[in-house]
Amino acid sequence: MRRPAPLPTTPGRPGEEAAAPPATPRRRRRDAGVEEELASIDAVTPDDSADDDSGDDPQPTSTRDVWRAARARRKALRAEIRRFTQRSRRRRIIWLSSIGAALLLVGGSVAAAYSPLFAVQKITVDGATSLDPAAIEAALGDQLGTPLALVDSSKVKAALLAFPLIETYALEARPPHDLTVRIVERTPVGVIRSEAGYTLVDAAGVALSTTSDQPAGQPVIDVAGGVDSAAFRSAGLVVRSLPSDVRAALTGIRATTADDVTLTLSSGLTVVWGSAEKSALKAIVLSKTMAAKPDAASIDVTSPEVAVAG
DSSP: OOOOOOOOOOOOOOOHHHHHHHHOHHHHHHHHHHHHHHHHHHHHSSTOOOOOOOTOOOOOOSSHHHHHHHHHHHHHHHHHHHHTHHHHHHHHHHHHHHHHHHHHHHHHHHHHHHHHGBBOOEEESOSSSSOHHHHHHHHHHGGTSSGGOOHHHHHHHHHHOTTTTTTEEEEEEEETTTEEEEEEEEEEEEEEEEEEEEEETTOOEEEEESSSSSTHHHHHHHTGGGGSSSEEEEEEEEHHHHHHHHHHHEEEEEEEEEEOOEEETTTTTTTESSSSHHHHHHHHHHHHHHOOOTTOEEEEOGGGGGOOOO
């Protein structure tokens, strides 16, 4: 009796393998151990699949990796900050460098000015005509060796007081070693006659010198009240306003008040001046009248608009 043929098996899909035979109990125990080990690893390592679905690299799984990632992030942030603040930092550096250079220059200049590098080695006197410049330089000799910035003006003034002819002065430092003294001498207006002789005075009444004989070219001033009176001040202003040719011919000045100044010239001409007001105009009118009437014995310019020649 023939055995019946086996039933045909259901064909599987292409590329699909037949079902594996059931595992033996020993294999089941081994698979169970692997699953327990995987479960223990999952319990230690947090599952980040819910937070990262984009397929990126896995997050650090240790403290060192986290620290390295944080340090890299801080480094990148600092780099970005430096890149965005580069212009302002460069501008700040330029400003600080400029200020530092300026302070260094000023400090160095001040230090050098007060150092012996700029000490006075030469004193020059400018503007002296009647005075001897060498005498003035010798009087200021104690300033030699002093830094130009430390020249004592009070000591200079005290030394120049010994020269009554000096009306004003100015100090001019010329680095590195020169000190120039510019002086303006007093202008004498005449002499005052007294028992001591002839005292030469300027318009302020300062006595310049006293001699036994009348100095040449200096008129005699005869005023009431002396050098401290208003009459003397008015006469001094009149003399200083005279043209040079009239001043050279002047021999005498008389005044009892500030409004009756009278001049006497070497030619014998008498000029009634009056007060010191409008002296510049009176001087012009006097010169024109003297040229127009050379034989006049007197000229009255008290009112310069209507000068009177007699």
